[in-house]
Amino acid sequence: MYANSTKLFENKLELNQFIKDLKNENKIIGFVPTMGALHEGHESLIKRATEECDAVIVSLFVNPTQFGPNEDFEKYPRQLEQDMEMCKKYGVVAVFSPKPDEMYSDRANLTMVVPDDFYKNKMCGISRKGHFDGVATVVLKLFNIVQPDCAYFGMKDAQQLFIIKKMVKDLDVQVNVIGCPIVRDEKGLALSSRNAYLSDAAKEKALTISKSLHLIKSEYINGNILDVHKAKELVNQTLDEDIELEYLEMYDYDLLSPVEFVGANTLIAFAGKINGVRLIDNILI
Ligand code: AMP
Secondary structure (H helix, E strand, C coil): CCCCCCEEECCHHHHHHHHHHHHHCCCCEEEEEECCCCCHHHHHHHHHHHHHCCEEEEEECCCHHHCCCCCCCCCCCCCHHHHHHHHHHCCCCEEECCCHHHHCCCHHHCCCCCCCHHHHCCCHHHHCCCHHHHHHHHHHHHHHHHCCCEEEEEHHHHHHHHHHHHHHHHCCCCCEEEEECCCECCCCCECCHHHHHCCHHHHHHHHHHHHHHHHHHHHHHCCCCCEHHHHHHHHHHHCCCCEEEEEEEEEECCCCEECCECCCCEEEEEEEEECCEEEEEEEEC
């Protein structure tokens, strides 16, 4: 890994030229796509990328096409300077932080990547219509601009990671997609840029999310047979009463198909709201 300084690009052609130079030097390029407001979860992806690649690119782009009309696109935290500091610390060679118009010159008539209904009409795709079309489209655009050898994504967004891997396979995109474990705070709360919206009291209540997921896992390890209803019951008993459950679902993580009982390779996925802030979390058995 090398970098004397971290270059900031807002223009995709300029970044593309920079990437061509790296390619001419035979550098292995690692890429970490993010929406910025970087925290230790993002940091773990950047760190892993720097360990495994010669040159790491990070994108900071709050992508409008993956937000619904009543979601938090406008108020999503933006903190370029702080994010640059983290990237510098890890020797990231370039940060790509485009404006929406730079990414989408004709958004009204945009050609989109549309993941199959089977993968998107479940979990977050139910309440966030069009979300995964927006995600798949922007990720493919970013892959085309950055042309990475390896791209790093968090298991925090397990459905997103699954859909990106499927897209890469189905469309023969020459990128190695690497999933990385969820980073939590010392009390177990999964880190998220949206945690910035939470008061200390709400954060304390939100701890019952990971607690309930871990409870399901320990019941399973202790030999108890858990079906979806039982798992949901456990979650409802454990969740703070101020948390509104959106879904608690269980999937085989090889296929993203629903399973009835907790078993090996079961993804137990949660989404819910506290004080209007939507949080997701999951655990893979
Ligand atoms: P975001 O900025 O929320 O779009 O996230 C960018 C990338 O960071 C995605 O691949 C996320 O899954 C990943 N990420 C976000 N939070 C965490 C976390 N707590 N642990 C690991 N990866 C994360």
